[in-house]
Amino acid sequence: METFQTTLGQANIASIIIFFCFVAITLGITYWAAKRTKTTSEFYAADRSISGFQNGLALSGDYMSAASFLGIAGMVALKGYDGLIYSIGFLVGWPLVMFLIAEPLRNLGKFTFADVVAFRLRQKPVRVASSIGSLMTIIFYLIAQMVGAGALIQILFGLPYESAVVIVGLVMVMYVLFGGMLATTWVQIIKAVLLLGGATFLVIITLAHFNFNPIELFNQASLKYGDAVLAPGGFVTNPWDAISLGIALILGTAGLPHILMRFFTVPDAKQARKSVFVATGFIGYFYILTFVIGFGAMVLVGHDIITGVDKGGNMAALLLSESVGGQLFLGFIAAVAFATILAVVAGLTLSGASTLSHDLYVSVFKSGKTDEAGEVRVAKIATLCIGALAILLGLVFKGQNVAFTVGLAFAIAASANFPSLVMSILWKKYTTQGAVWSILTGAGLAVILIFFSPTVWVDILHYEEAVFPLKNPALFSMTASFLVGIVVSLLTKEKEAQDKFEDEKLRTYLGIGAE
């Protein structure tokens, strides 16, 4: 392996062909879906026609971003066991989505999670506040994805950053604009199958080098880089940091608007529940694969070559693909990584567009009075706006250190979206004022604290010491959001909301009246 030379950074014909096949097939699906995307229910929720299994695959497609594939495999390749700790944090949010949120969300909501928060409260203030939380989450997540896409394509295909950003932006807008949720769902499903299939194959041909015995792989890693790679290292040094990050990952997962939106695509609560079971299974399986891929790269490619291509180790999975599978397989995995970004960005754009059109335009500006065609038109204009914004963000943040934005997106989701959703589902005395102030506190504190945290204050602004000690603010911003929500609700009694809470129970628990 010492003589292994990578072709990363040069145009890979196989990769380009496979990527264009993916785009051609998905645009074909978009064309098919466009004929079935006329009404609001079709545009936002695929007319609730997606089965639990399909939605489970689509959910895992939404969640398995290029960052988690390349980033976690890279982390494992360089640090060993610590990468696993990180991926566990990403997974354990899913059971909570199932136990606390999936079914009530499906039964109470229509198109967005704000439908549920605003269900028995005063529409306008709650919709505005939850749109702020929702849009902030989406935009920070988009920045990371777009900048990641541009940088990734540069290394993978040797294509200029700017053109990569524009291609990603244009193609994903086509999916959403014409095919709505139906096309977006199928893009996610195809991408999930390709990613899971590609990763499985990579693990099989990697393990072939170790007599199909993972223990042999771990032993060799240990012989090469010491026993420390098989045990926790420096990832968790400050327990408060670890707890705060854990809260952001777990509760943030349960507050990501593009994930929550998927629960409206299935026909009923039973299918919503099934989708989480399927998604958790696939995502868990995927993280176990990335763990093996990371160790494979560590042993078969080695630290020197991995860090030689990218200091952060993000190319480890691709280098391993080339090393064990040759250029054709590298092309396949590279194309899948690109497709992954495309699909995640499409999901984010659709949920951003539905927030702008359904929550803000229709519910706030039009007080809920619009016709079907009017709302779909607005949703499409909103799609174009978010698409343009995504491209713009990708261009503006070129070369910037945006690693903190995913953490921030999860922190806002955990501190603004999750508390308001859970309290509105479970707590009778929750009020309009309580919801508004809880969301604003959570989102505001998450942004302010991350600015003063080591992630921005030290890593980006290069000050000696951070004002706020924790890398992720969720422990504080989430707690504050709950406290403010509870205190303000107790101070501002809302009898009407309490009465409605009783009535909505038939819908929450029995699904009577659910759309």
Place this chain on the structure above:
Amino acid sequence: MSIKQEDVRTILESERFRALVRKRVSVSLTLTIIMLVVYFGFILTIAFNKEFLANKIGEHVTIGLPIGIGVIVFAWLLTGVYTRWANNSYDRSVRELRKQISDM
């Protein structure tokens, strides 16, 4: 399904419905707490007792490996436990209550 307001009250106040809601909330919260205890237990073990996870169970393989992978598998199994309970016990009660309502 359209139901009269007084029928809604009858259902909401029926012991059967209230028991269903209680059961549902307690199952949800119990499973949530189990998941959080397992996850944060794992994280705090790493924070305060790294040596434990570095204990060898094979030539090089540490106990941390099966435990880490185990947390992932456990999370998935827990969603299976919930799905099984909801598909059988919970959905049956929901069906019965809905039937009772449509007979009103």
